[in-house]
Amino acid sequence: MRIRANVPGTRSRRAAGAALIAALGLAASACAGGGTTGAASTTSSSPLPTVTGPVTITIADAYTATSSLGKTFSKEISAFEAKNPNITVKSVPEANYGTLETKLKAEVAAGRQPTVGQGYESFVDQLELSGKLVPISTLAGTKSPAELSTFYTGVQKDLYLPDGTLAMWPIGKSLQVVFYNSSMLSAGGLTAATDWNTFATDLEAASKNGVTGITIDPSAQTSGEEWLEELAASDGTAAYGSDGSPQFTSSAMVKALQYLQNLKSKGALATGTNYPGETALGGQKGLADISSSAGYYYENQAVGGKFKLTTTAVPQTDMMAGGNFFVFSSATAQQQAAAWEFLQFVASPAEQAVWSAGTGYLPVTAQALTQSAMSSYLTENPWVSQVVSGLNTAITDPPQQWVDDCGTMLATALQAGLSGTNATSALNTAQTACLQKKQADS
């Protein structure tokens, strides 16, 4: 078992050697690629490969086969295959990013990874450091593919790894938005807030007669922890420095946690699991819910026509979500070329319009908004046009590999803080734990 497990490793050490030679070759010929690739690039040394014969690529994505996401994704695949008869695309969908990441880890460990994977920056960084990826810049033959500049600025920034490698390509993004119960807003004479202080006042004002202003899930991967990060960033200090070091003990972060503690003590904030904000809003027990813009369908479902939703951008700094695509170096040159074709296709304005209208994700480029495929969707959902430009300024967590783990520690601090622990000491613990992870990883 041990020997077997080591085989892929030995193989890739050899591959890394080959990559080094390839990189030298590239530099000598002054060809594209730009030397940012590190040890990650592999077999494709020559000029850009193009698809010459029939080729099949596999894509592991987080778009559950059966949902509206999955259905729209299949539509994209069919459209792509019709345009590129040489290429067959097989999607291997998982229910969520957690399962997808676990599966990809097992697959990489066993050496049977797909051509294309999907995930968040931090996980992608781990893959790259393990020498498993081929950078987008290598595939495109340039550090700045033409389409890159058409993306929203926030989306562009999200595609790079700490070493400056352009390693990912986007498909759909979401922002955190606030869903309000319109009737409750107007009954209380309130308006949607544009800063966090007003937001808190609104929540407190609405919290009476069995209504709790807002309900959040303080565990990792969902809205609560992101809200905490947004509060801190709005106050001037993000949760992480640009090198990925945690800044959990900054005064901004302490104040952010105290803000939420204060709401809870005033009865304006409750906690739950499984999208509790959606549940409370739908049950007319909450004024507002902070959630992903891609969750609009579910919010509406929970509301069930009992009242109208008002959807606005989150006050002040917003966080962006939505995993990117990346390409594995184990794929053949033909597959890599085909994968790049596919990534370009789905991120193009026309397809982004179809994708957004079908799934509720925000398009990654503003050019999609003027496409005909999107016009009726935008008419039905006027809030989309209002919030989408937030993708220019939205923040994400930095891509260092430990950041993913540190998110769960910040979530623990949030939970501790909301169940009575002093904000400073809860955040101190998280800071220590995150630094331990950081040290273990570097």
Added chain:
Amino acid sequence: MSSSTLQDAPRPGHEPGRGAPRRAARPAARRVLGAWRGWSALRKAFAILLGLAFVFPFYWTFVISTSRPGGFYRFPPELIPEWDWSNWSRAWNEAPWIRFFLNTLFIASATVLLCLVTSVLAGFAFGVLRFRGKKSLMVLVLSVLMMPGTVLIIPDYVLATDIHWVDTYWIQIVPWGASVFGIFLVRQFFVTMPQEILDAASVDGAGRLRVLWHIGVPAVRPALLLIAINVFMASWNSFLWPEIMTNSTNVQPVEVGLSTFSSDVGTDIPGLAAAATFTTLPLIVFFLLLQRHFIRGALSAAGSVK
């Protein structure tokens, strides 16, 4: 743990559970408090009430599953069905449930069969045969119980890849095709079986395997029933393993379908309630049809540890 600790013998073939439910109501409680005849009725009513409390969550799930849009989201909770089947049709159309269901049925049955075979053979070896290294082998097998399963997933995935079992029925059946519990249960029965029975048969010239089949297997039948039920349910219960080991709906079991029902951006509670109901319902029906066997199996577990 030495094997001698395992020797607390069951009485061979003794199956205390059988018939227990039918034994006449005679004894202590009634004798003492018998003066008041209402006592027995009260006890019955209390028992039924408790039983209803145990099954109420299932009923409530059904209520949620037929609620009108936004139905779950109210307080006090709805306790009477609203008979809106739209959640059911929405959930039903979300996934190939019948396929999932047949997969589960096939995987669970095959696992049970394999487990019965391996348990009888190994239980016979450990209980009857004498051979070198038996004790160490038994300790090794027992140690299997102690390892947390989650940690084995990645090494097992690597192995599964090497033997090309990823995304097949095989990987969902074979690794679960031996049960420590089953082996020691069967062994327990054999240990206490009069040696002469097995010996006599051998002298008669019957092959060992035939002895095992004709005399051994019938004698351990209650153990087999218990193993079958336990393994069947364990197989039905597994989800992390098949979720990692399989990709295609062609081979995935129903619990994976259920656990992947909610997405990253929201959850459809009435739809999920409908899915939980119609995936669990066949199992409940199956249980009710075979409840006598289920219960007898569980009851006989007591006999095997005496």
Added chain:
Amino acid sequence: MGWLYSAPAVLIFAGFVIVPTFYTFYVSLWHWNVLNPALSTYKGLGNYRDLFTNVDPTFAQTLFNSLYFTLGMIVLGTAISLGLALLLMRGGKAMGAARVMVYLPHATPLIATSIIWNWIFEPQFGLANYVLHLLHLPTSQWTQAQSTAMPSVILFSVWHEVGFTTLVFLGGLAVISEETGEAARVDGCGPWREFWYVTWPQLRPVTTFIVVITSITSLQAFTQFYQLTSGGGPNNATTTLSFLVYKEGIVLGDTGYGAALAVVLFLITILFTLVRRRTAVGGGGLTS
């Protein structure tokens, strides 16, 4: 010959459990890179030292949670199922029906039922708080609060498991009442004395069996924690050792540390079963 007969089972165990277990011991000595094992660095006992220095969660806290859950399940599960068995011991159709109802949860999958209990524990719309409300008791945050999260998981698990253990007790009781109940009655024992001096001592092997099964399955329980308190509970209140093995080893990147935790859990499970030396039969299969 014996080797031949035990071979099918032993081969399965060897391939899928025993060899990977040794592999886990090996991995626990490394800062393991699961994506590319060649990049792993040797750490010696470093991962075991980390047990004492890591703060989120601390090892002591996790161990405490595991023992909390396991002891809770042993004490409550055993007491409740013995009580239920005594209640459902005799009687006709009504008791038979009650037995079936009590057993039903155990016959249904953990995934489906823990999804259901997520809604029961929902603090605002859930059934559990409604019941408390009807009884004019203060409502609870259930899985949402640090102090009630573990009791909530125990409550669910008891509901799911006691059906089986109740029936095992019923099986044990059936034999006893037949053999010695008569004698005790002749001696003029009252029902309480009969239970204490006659029934209970004779139930000891059955009780031992139940305690061993419950401790092994509880120490390794995973599904209910995964479904009911996915992140490990408020402030890690339900992060047990076996959940942390999964979280560190699979979700987070630290496979080596996860392996070390698994080794520790392995040793603790052995300890638990050694304490109960009179074991007759071990429990369940692998966790899945």
